[in-house]
Amino acid sequence: MIYLFTVGFIGGLVSGFIGSGGAFVLTPGMMSIGVPALVAVASNMCHKFPKALVGSIKRYRYGRIDLKLGIIMGISAEAGVLYGAGIQQKIKVALGEAGSNLYVKCNIRYRTWNSLRAYLQGPVEGL
Secondary structure: OHHHHHHHHHHHHHHHHHOOOHHHHHHHHHHHOOOOHHHHHHHHHHHHHHHHHHHHHHHHHOOOOOHHHHHHHHHHHHHHHHHHHHHHHHHHHHHHHHHHHHHHHHHHHHHHHHHHHHHHHOOOOOO
16 A cells, blocks of 8 residues: 555656646556556546646636647547557557556556656757
8 A cells, every 4th residue: 555655746746847647657657556447547548538638727817728630639649549458459469468457567668768868958948
């Protein structure tokens, strides 16, 4: 139980600092206690969506949403999710649960490395 609270706290802390923490803190944390990769990723996506929706509604009320851009991003994100889920299912069928977990772990490590590298390089000029 303490492990779950610790992982949740660290995920929240990282999320507060850089805006995202679930993908490379909570998912590996769930997988380390035996949760299958597909369930860990799906759980992470399920808890992100309501937070994003509430934030979007709030920003819309203040007039800070570009609806055209949001619709384009939403449609392309949905296509990416469906494509990624299809790849994940094919890997699971071909290689079993171990292959599925390996794919998720490699993806998380790659994204973590890119985030860390971008953080160490500092802010981008002109933004």
